[in-house]
Amino acid sequence: MKGFCLFSGSKVTNNEEFRKQLQAKNKCLLGLILLGIISAAAAYYMEFSGKMKVDDYMLGVYCGIGVGLICSGIVFLIRNKRLMKDEEKLKEARLQVTDERNIEIGSRALRMAAFVLLIVMYFAFLFGGLYDPMISKLMSCMICLFLIVYAIAWRVLNKHM
Amino acid sequence: MKTRIQDLRKELGVTQSELADAVDVTRQTIISLEGGRYKASLVLAHKLAQFFHVTIEELFIFDQEDENI
Numbered sequence: 085m086k087g088f089c090l091f092s093g094s095k096v097t098n099n100e101e102f103r104k105q106l107q108a109k110n111k112c113l114l115g116l117i118l119l120g121i122i123s124a125a126a127a128y129y130m131e132f133s134g135k136m137k138v139d140d141y142m143l144g145v146y147c148g149i150g151v152g153l154i155c156s157g158i159v160f161l162i163r164n165k166r167l168m169k170d171e172e173k174l175k176e177a178r179l180q181v182t183d184e185r186n187i188e189i190g191s192r193a194l195r196m197a198a199f200v201l202l203i204v205m206y207f208a209f210l211f212g213g214l215y216d217p218m219i220s221k222l223m224s225c226m227i228c229l230f231l232i233v234y235a236i237a238w239r240v241l242n243k244h245m
Numbered sequence: 246m247k248t249r250i251q252d253l254r255k256e257l258g259v260t261q262s263e264l265a266d267a268v269d270v271t272r273q274t275i276i277s278l279e280g281g282r283y284k285a286s287l288v289l290a291h292k293l294a295q296f297f298h299v300t301i302e303e304l305f306i307f308d309q310e311d312e313n314i
Contacts, residue, residue, distance in 0.1 A: 097269070179265075179269065179270065179271050180271065182269065183270050183271045183273075183274055184270065184274070184285075184286050184288075184289055185270070185271070185273065185274040185277060185283050186271065186274075188283075
């Protein structure tokens with residue numbers, strides 16, 4: 085799955101521009117690590133302060149997400165730092181994200197994933213309500229949100245292209 | 246749509262990697278283009294035509310019926 089990257093695609097044309105883009109991405113990764121620290125710290129605070137009563141499952145979720153974000157942020161940060169030092173690998177990575185076929189594959193895969201997600205949400209909306217009406221409400225809100233965002237994005241892109 | 250990329254590349258003695266490097270795409274894209282599984286964008290078609298010193302029409306053979314031209 086070489087070249088696989090969610091929301092991939094870039095217009096950079098040389099290594100220097102790509103290096104600047106990676107530097108900007110590194111700042112986002114630092115934000116991701118910070119989010120992870122906040123999530124994990126919140127879980128520990130809830131566990132040990134005794135001020136809030138949260139069940140063990142949710143504590144595990146907060147803690148797991150926090151640690152996951154921290155670890156993935158650090159791994160990608162190290163990867164980007166290594167890439168920026170090696171011109172050959174930097175070029176290889178740049179071609180993977182700027183390659184028009186990879187971008188096309190990414191947008192088609194995203195389209196398929198969105199379609200499947202909509203179908204799954206529709207069935208969850210239809211049958212989830214039998215177990216808990218909240219599931220139906222949540223799913224209908226998610227479907228509406230998806231369609232609204234799609235319509236707005238379409239209008240914005242239509243004006244700019 | 247058929248292409249003459251493979252023929253011209255072999256005539257020049259250029260490898261797929263070298264061609265990919267020259268036009269700033271991955272080798273996999275060149276393989277897909279040669280196999281006719283992927284249609285190049287206008288920019289890539291222009292870059293390839295420039296590389297081989299031919300016109301886009303000489304490099305890409307459009308099927309008039311398939312492409313609805």
